[in-house]
Amino acid sequence: MNKKLSIIVPCYFEEESIPLFYAAVENIRPQLPNIELEYWFINDGSTDGTLNEIKKLNKLNPEHVHYASFSRNFGKEAALYCGLQNATGDYVTVMDVDLQDPPDMLPEMFKYINEGYDCVGTRRTTRQGEPPIRSFFARMFYKLINRISDTEMVDGARDFRLMTRQMVDAILEMSEYNRFSKGIFSWVGFKTKYLEYQNRERVAGNTSWNFWKLFTYSIDGIVNFSQFPLDLAAFFGFFSASISGLAIIFIIIRYLIHGGDPTTGWTSTICVFLFIGGIQLMFLGIIGKYIGKIFTEVKNRPIYIIKEKK
Known part of the structure; x- marks a missing residue:
């Protein structure tokens, strides 16, 4: 009997990346035997052609491609939570649509899931392409949060991870409004394996994250997981x-x-x-x-x- 993998894809002004992302994931489908794919694209209040691109994929494959479109921009954390709530798969993965999260890592991630891990996460070993000041403060954030918090956070860890249904259900029990997913993923526990990879550039478009947004996001992480x-x-x-x-x-x-x-x-x-x-x-x-x-x-x-x- 086939198992289902739900792929959660937050989207914010990503009309150029969506078709490229879908094609890249479909290319590795043959490497995932006995796995049925379920896509959940979450349009986080984009006002460009993002929603139209998602609807094209839905018309092309209505059985497996689904979407939810927000009334306005609520942020990536809200999009992640929405995707987790709607995902019906036996396994769930969170991926960025810009292909900085490599889909070709999914077969290896499944290998460790089959070995008994509840979660297989990813972490970047390099930050090539990022401004040096952003990379410096990112490293300082992880050093600081791991000193002052009981919840360990892995330096360079991405939201891109493959999780079992049991772990996803545990995350959904944490319905707090102020969300910091990197901390939540660690806080719920479960047996986790991290795979390393080199940083990859976006395939299209520009990132909506700037230094100030990342700084305030870091402050939220410290406040949410440390007194x-x-x-x-x-x-x-x-x-x-x-x-x-x-x-x-x-x-x-x-x-x-x-x-x-x-x-x-x-x-x-x-x-x-x-x-x-x-x-x-x-x-x-x-x-x-x-x-x-x-x-x-x-x-x-x-x-x-x-x-x-x-």
Whole structure:
């Protein structure tokens, strides 16, 4: 009996890449014996010809090509979650439509699944083609998050992975609004194998990710999977209060013993006040970030809204 593989493909302004992606996956179909393919293209609010290209594939192969189109852009995390909710396969894979996730790795991934792994992920060993500053901060992010979080995240890991139905069902139980899939994939556990590959360029179009989007995405990952920033804020508060208390005692004792002009040193005092005030504002911002996350969770808004589905 054939098993089904659901392929989740988030799309945002990818009209040029979609037909190339579909052809590339269909080319490796003969290498996947006894596997039926189910495509789920998720149009994440694209306003170009992305949806039209997806509909062409649906008309060409209505039994296996499906799609969901959002009412607006909700982000890649929402598209991933939508795909996972709609996938019906015994196995599920997440792939970028720009072919930076090589479809020809799927046969090898299935080999490890058949050996007993619940998930076979991929990680890039190089970042050729990326701006050096982006690569540097990406490496620093993984080093930082693995130091301050109990959830291990593999440097260079991609969303491209092959998962069993059991693992997908576990991920779907995590219905939180603030999603960081790389962390969620690791948090649920299960036996995972990572395959390495060289970075590949996009086959068409331009990436919608820029440095600022990646930076804010990294901040979300830290906030979602670590309370270290709050611990750091508490430590600095205690440390500053202790040092200030000792300094006040020292100043009072020195004044009682030696006397002197009480206005001496007002400049340094103002500088200290401004420094401490800056630290307080910074950590208030950190606390506000966590409170903001709580606020979006308790509103219980839908993660995405589907305008059209087939």
